[in-house]
Amino acid sequence: MQRYEKARSYVYSRYSKIYNDTIHERAFTHTSSVDNFMTLLAISRSLPIEIAKIAALFHDYATFAHNCPSKDHARLSSLHAYHYLSETQEFSTNEIDEICYAIAQHSKKSEFSDDPLAEALKDADVFAEFVEEPHTKFDPVRSKRLLKAGRDLAG
Structure with missing residues (x-):
C-alpha cells in the first residue's frame, strides 16, 4: 500500500491548494468517500485493493484540481493519472492501463462493461453520491448500481 x-x-497536496472553500471541501470529502467505498467493493469483489484505491483517488482529479467541465473530467482525470503513474515508475504498464481505463469510464454510469475495476469505480462513485446527498432522486441506472453495490457490501 506504499x-x-x-x-x-500527491492528490491531497494538490487539493489543499484549492482556494474555493466549497470546491476544496468537496474535493476531500467526495474523494475520501469514493476511496472508502472502493476499498469495501474491492474486498467484496476480490479486486486488487491498492489498484482500486488509486483509481478512486484520481477519478475526479480534473474536476477538483483543474476546475474541468463535467463532460471532460473523466478523460482528463485519466490522462493526469497516466502521467503521474508513469512518472513514478512504480507501476506496470498493465496496472497503469487498468487504473486509467477505470477512471476514463467511470462517468458512463449507464454503460455496463466486463471490466470489474471500472464497474466498481462507477458503483463506488454512486454509493458516495448517495451517502453525501441521501435525498437526491437517482435515475433507474444509478438506483440499480446503488442496490447492487449494497448487496455486494452486505455479502
Whole structure:
C-alpha cells in the first residue's frame, strides 16, 4: 500500500491548494468517500485493493484540481493519472492501463462493461453520491448500481 500512500499524498497536496472553500471541501470529502467505498467493493469483489484505491483517488482529479467541465473530467482525470503513474515508475504498464481505463469510464454510469475495476469505480462513485446527498432522486441506472453495490457490501 506504499504506492497508494504516495498517490494519496500527491492528490491531497494538490487539493489543499484549492482556494474555493466549497470546491476544496468537496474535493476531500467526495474523494475520501469514493476511496472508502472502493476499498469495501474491492474486498467484496476480490479486486486488487491498492489498484482500486488509486483509481478512486484520481477519478475526479480534473474536476477538483483543474476546475474541468463535467463532460471532460473523466478523460482528463485519466490522462493526469497516466502521467503521474508513469512518472513514478512504480507501476506496470498493465496496472497503469487498468487504473486509467477505470477512471476514463467511470462517468458512463449507464454503460455496463466486463471490466470489474471500472464497474466498481462507477458503483463506488454512486454509493458516495448517495451517502453525501441521501435525498437526491437517482435515475433507474444509478438506483440499480446503488442496490447492487449494497448487496455486494452486505455479502
